[in-house]
Amino acid sequence: MIARLDRPLVIGSLSIALIACMNSAPTSAEQSTAVPLGIDLGGSGPVIASPQPEPPAHTTQIADQTASAEHDGDMHMAHEGHSDAHGTGTVNSVDPGQHKVNMSHAPIPEIGWPAMTMEFPVAPSVDLKAIKPGMSVNFTIEQQPGGMYEIRAITPSGGRR
Amino acid sequence: MTVTRRRLMQRAGGAGALALSSWPSPTLLAAPGRAPLLTGTEFALEIEPVPLTINGRRAVATGINGQIPAPILRWREGDTVTLAVTNRLSEPSSIHWHGVRTPSPMDGVPGLIAPDETFVYRFPVHQSGTFWYHSHSMFQEQTGLYGAIVIEPKGGYAQAFDRDYVVLLSDWSFEPPETIVSNLKFQSDYYNYGQRTLGTFIDDAQRKGLADTVADRLEWGKMRMSPTDILDVSGATYTYLINGQAPGVNWTALFRPGERVRLRFINGSSMSIFDVRIPDLPMTIVQADGNDVMPVTVDEFRISVAETYDVIVRPAVDRAYTIFAQAEDRTGYARGTLAPRPGMAAAIPPMDPRPMRTMTDMGMGGMEHGEMPGMELSPEGKRLEGKVGVDNVAMMPAERLRRAGEGFPAGRRVLSYADLRATRPGSDPRPPTHEVRLHLTGNMERFIWGFDGKKFSEAGPIELKRGDRVRFVLINDTMMEHPIHLHGLWSELDNGHGEYRPYKHTIDVKPGERLSYLITADAPGRWAFHCHLLYHMEMGMFRDVRVS
Numbered sequence: 275m276i277a278r279l280d281r282p283l284v285i286g287s288l289s290i291a292l293i294a295c296m297n298s299a300p301t302s303a304e305q306s307t308a309v310p311l312g313i314d315l316g317g318s319g320p321v322i323a324s325p326q327p328e329p330p331a332h333t334t335q336i337a338d339q340t341a342s343a344e345h346d347g348d349m350h351m352a353h354e355g356h357s358d359a360h361g362t363g364t365v366n367s368v369d370p371g372q373h374k375v376n377m378s379h380a381p382i383p384e385i386g387w388p389a390m391t392m393e394f395p396v397a398p399s400v401d402l403k404a405i406k407p408g409m410s411v412n413f414t415i416e417q418q419p420g421g422m423y424e425i426r427a428i429t430p431s432g433g434r435r
Numbered sequence: 436m437t438v439t440r441r442r443l444m445q446r447a448g449g450a451g452a453l454a455l456s457s458w459p460s461p462t463l464l465a466a467p468g469r470a471p472l473l474t475g476t477e478f479a480l481e482i483e484p485v486p487l488t489i490n491g492r493r494a495v496a497t498g499i500n501g502q503i504p505a506p507i508l509r510w511r512e513g514d515t516v517t518l519a520v521t522n523r524l525s526e527p528s529s530i531h532w533h534g535v536r537t538p539s540p541m542d543g544v545p546g547l548i549a550p551d552e553t554f555v556y557r558f559p560v561h562q563s564g565t566f567w568y569h570s571h572s573m574f575q576e577q578t579g580l581y582g583a584i585v586i587e588p589k590g591g592y593a594q595a596f597d598r599d600y601v602v603l604l605s606d607w608s609f610e611p612p613e614t615i616v617s618n619l620k621f622q623s624d625y626y627n628y629g630q631r632t633l634g635t636f637i638d639d640a641q642r643k644g645l646a647d648t649v650a651d652r653l654e655w656g657k658m659r660m661s662p663t664d665i666l667d668v669s670g671a672t673y674t675y676l677i678n679g680q681a682p683g684v685n686w687t688a689l690f691r692p693g694e695r696v697r698l699r700f701i702n703g704s705s706m707s708i709f710d711v712r713i714p715d716l717p718m719t720i721v722q723a724d725g726n727d728v729m730p731v732t733v734d735e736f737r738i739s740v741a742e743t744y745d746v747i748v749r750p751a752v753d754r755a756y757t758i759f760a761q762a763e764d765r766t767g768y769a770r771g772t773l774a775p776r777p778g779m780a781a782a783i784p785p786m787d788p789r790p791m792r793t794m795t796d797m798g799m800g801g802m803e804h805g806e807m808p809g810m811e812l813s814p815e816g817k818r819l820e821g822k823v824g825v826d827n828v829a830m831m832p833a834e835r836l837r838r839a840g841e842g843f844p845a846g847r848r849v850l851s852y853a854d855l856r857a858t859r860p861g862s863d864p865r866p867p868t869h870e871v872r873l874h875l876t877g878n879m880e881r882f883i884w885g886f887d888g889k890k891f892s893e894a895g896p897i898e899l900k901r902g903d904r905v906r907f908v909l910i911n912d913t914m915m916e917h918p919i920h921l922h923g924l925w926s927e928l929d930n931g932h933g934e935y936r937p938y939k940h941t942i943d944v945k946p947g948e949r950l951s952y953l954i955t956a957d958a959p960g961r962w963a964f965h966c967h968l969l970y971h972m973e974m975g976m977f978r979d980v981r982v983s
Contacts, residue, residue, distance in 0.1 A: 309777050310680055312688035313472050313507065315585060315599035318592040318697070366837065374845045378837070388731050391837045391853055395845040422846030 358416040359384040359423075362431060365409045366391065370402055375425060377411070396425040404430065469501050474509040476516050480530070482548075482570070482580065483523035489607055489674050489681050496579035496607075497524065497570070503679045504603050504703065505568065505582025512563040512589040518556040522548040527572055530556065531922070532584065533741060534566040534725050534940040539960020542922055544571050563588035564725025565699040565743045566940075567603070574612030574705075576969055579679075581605060581703035586725075593858065594721050594730065596747050597694040604700065604738070604760050604769050606673040606707040607681075615668055616970055619882045626669040627764075664879075665790055665842075667915070667970065668706040670767025675707065677758065682770035687777055692753045696773065697721075699745050702738045705969035708916060708943075709760040710737050710842065711744075713773065714784055716756050718746040720850060724939040729856040736850035737763070737840050739918040739943035741967040744850075748773070755779035763842060763916075765789045790842030792914055796946035819912070822888035824975070825876045829912045832949035836930050840916075840945060852950075853930050855937040861927055863955040864934060867906035871897060875944060875966070875976070877913040882974055884913075884966065890975030897964065897980045899956040908951045911944040917971065918943045921980065923962035927953040941967055956982045 363379030378391040394415065396402060405411065410431045415423040485498030499505035510516050522528045527550070531543035537558040548554045563586040570580035583601040608615060618625040680686040690696050698718075702709060712718075712735040719732045722745035730747075738744055738760075750756055755774040762768060765786045772780055819825050839849035877884045886894065899905060907926070909919060919926075920941045927936045929951045936953070944950060959982045966976035 309685045309687045309772075310678070311777060312600040312602075312678065312686065312771075314689070315472075315507075315509070315601070317598065318594065318596045320591055321595045322591040322593060372845070387848070390731070390733070390848055391851055392839075392848050393843075393845045418846070422844075424846060 358414055358426065359387075360412070360414050361387075362410070362412050365405055365407050365411055367407050368402055368405050373398065373402065375402070375405065375428065377413075379413075382415075394423065394425045396428070400425060400428060402428075470506060471502055472507045472509065476510075476514050478508060478516065478518045479521070480505070480518060481521045481523050482528045482530075482575075485579065487579065487607075487679075489609075489676075490683065492609060494609055497575045498579050499582060502582070503579040504605070505580065507583045507585060507601055508568065510560050510584065510586045512560055512586055515557065515559045519553050520548060520556060521553040522550055524575075525550055528570055528575060528580075529554075529572045530568055531571040532556075532566065532568050533920075534564075534743070535560070535584065535586075536562060536923065536925075536958065539923060539958070539962065542960075542962070543568075544922060544961075544963045547572055560586055562586060562725065564722055564727075565601075565701065565745050566725050567701045567703055567741075567743065569703060571963075574616075574969065574973075576703075577606075577608070577612040577615075577705040579605075579607075583699065583701055585699065593727050594697075594747060595695060596697040598688070598690055599697045599699070600688040601678065601699045601701065602688075602758065602771065603678050604702050604704060604707075604709050604711075605676045605679070606668070606704040606762075607676055608668075608672045608674075610672050612705075612969075615672065616882075616973065619667060619970060623667070623879045623882050624664050626667065626671045627664045664914070665764035665792070666707060666762065666766075667882075667968070669764055670762060673707060673762075673767060675704075675709075675760065675762060675767050675769035677760070677769045677771040680771070682768060682783075685780055686771040687779070688758075688771065688773050689777065690750055690773055690775060692775060693749070693751055695747050695749050697745060697747050698758075699743065700738055701743045702740050704740050706740065708737060708739050708763040708918075709769065710735055710763060710787070711758070711760045712736075712847075713748060713756050713758050714781070716748050716750055716773070717848075718748050720854075721745050721747055723855050723937055724941060726938045727858040728937055729858055729935075731850065731854045731856075732848070733850045733854075734847040735839075735843065737943075739916060739941065739967075740969075741918050741920055741941040742939075742943065755781040757781040757783055759784055761786050763790065763840075765842070787842060787844055790840070792841070792946060796841070796914055819874055819876065819888050822876075823881075824878050824883045824885050824890060825874075825888040825912065826878045826880065827912050827914065828874070829910060829947050829949075832910045832912075833947055834950070835945050835948045836928075836950060838945070852928060852943075855928065855930060856932045857935045857937050860934040861936060861938070861953075863904060863953075863957075865904045865955075867904045867953055869903070870906045870908055872908040872910070873978075875909060875911045875913055875917050875919070877915070877971075877976075879914070882970075884971040884974045884976035886976065886978055891977040892975070894978060896961075897978055899980060899982045901956055901959050901982055903956040903982075905954050905956065906951050907954060908949065909942075909944050910949045911946055914946045915968075915971075916943055916945055917976065918967040919965070920967045921954065921962060921964045923958050923960060924954045924956060924980075924982070929953060959983060 359382050361379045361382040363377040366376040373396045376393045381389050412431045413428040414426045416426045480499050484495045487496040527547035529543045529547050541556050541558045566584040569576045674681050677686045717732050719730045758771040760769040820828050837853040839851045843849045873886045876888045918941045925938045962980045964978045964980045965972045
């Protein structure tokens, strides 16, 4: 126990030095030489209509995702430029300390998101006391300057899973 | 230990003996091509020492046809491929076609290719997708013997894209692998510089109170592991590579704005798990371990050793984007660039904070340490406890498939295993008739790894009957992640999608996690079953699965 606490002190400064030189930024000399280019294996060619699964009865989230994938057989990318969006989901956990909520949300077509399970930071103005795991919720998220989405509003929509 | 396992493998007889004999090199196979991409049905591959320069320092690595990574092999679904592999090393070698369903003698594990001999692998290709190949001998995988396999689907792709690149991640060290292993045996946290210090102890004591902090540290002391030990081997010795290139070299894939670009990520590392993102560019995951999944768009995904993910991105703007793959322990990163023209670069983001292992990772999810004296181990746990190869038994293994893992800042969409849903129902609708339960166990301080507290040399094979439908249940009693790879048979991850469960060849089991998957024992033979962390496998986390 004592030894464990002591030893890292000795190597502490060494570790910083090591990490600092491990992945040094490219030098100008390196950048001026020709970069290795990836080998392009080419395009997909004609796309087949892939067999789409039956929407499962137990979750509407995935059914929606299936429907949207069927819609054009193409990717759904997040669109740039939107600042807020509305969604529904089920809360998996609440972290009051870090002011975060883990949630399985339904697709959010406004920003092209499919159904996902993810953790959201919550705006400081939002009171999380009423939000419990298992709860179905409606929420609004807003994109922050760094590109992250933050919950601006969250309310129970009634019913537990 | 290595020798023991090799000897056992060589004594195998049957299929092993067949694979060990070397065939005359057929005339149709001309001199090996030196190109980084080989296409067709007949391939001549030479395993040989290859000079390599990383960050200005020279070394001799292990490659194929002068290439590191080994050449991309491009096959077509429905073809029969012939690969004459000649060993130009001074030690035995072998090639395993990772994720490709070959007959057992062609799988690259039962037999070894002696120096200056040629073994001809020949098998029909009944699948499509992104896979890879690597040595299954000695430590050659660490020294460069890995390459991509791209199999074109017979019926066409499910998604449209305009360009297609392999992004093979790996970890390079100038230390010989034997030195890395002996360092780890000598001191398991040899490469771990991120330990909590007296300073953080004082911080914690001020925050949590002295008694709790002492209790917490004592608990970790008993676990024989420090909570920041995320990966055994770190950036202290590794340089992380994209397609064989160090971060400063800036491997670049070109696109024209608006094009859809397919990126085939392969983790060909020996010991490194990566978190991959392309800042400002959402990635749509379309394939996992070579099998199509329902498209799911994320900002980041964790790729464990030996896994593959295909993503499609659509960069709309005339600018460069950084492909950023930080090691899970945040001691370094691999970096490349997507750009409209060569020579461009985007900002390299700072690495995220190091993940911390928690009580959930110890298999004690939701428990305060004050409650622990009253806890009871299961009979199974009691059987394992006290074995020399077992320093921890997860008391409360948790279902963690909906979690992406530790170390991701909030607000990013990060892939979890629960997001993977196959595009078509599984081919075997039968429910499993029996269960194989295995604990993933280890003794960190002695760097011993195994299943159920046994090293490979101490355990018998797992016997399955041909046609069996079996559920494998894995319980991770250790504090490390373990990418578990079963050769020859698909592992259908039971992640809540019913018959649309994803087919995988490598399943990452998080610390303290319990998960299960189904297999159909439809291919006879001896199949390796192991942790794909190279040094864990070599230290005993390996079993034989026999289907007869």
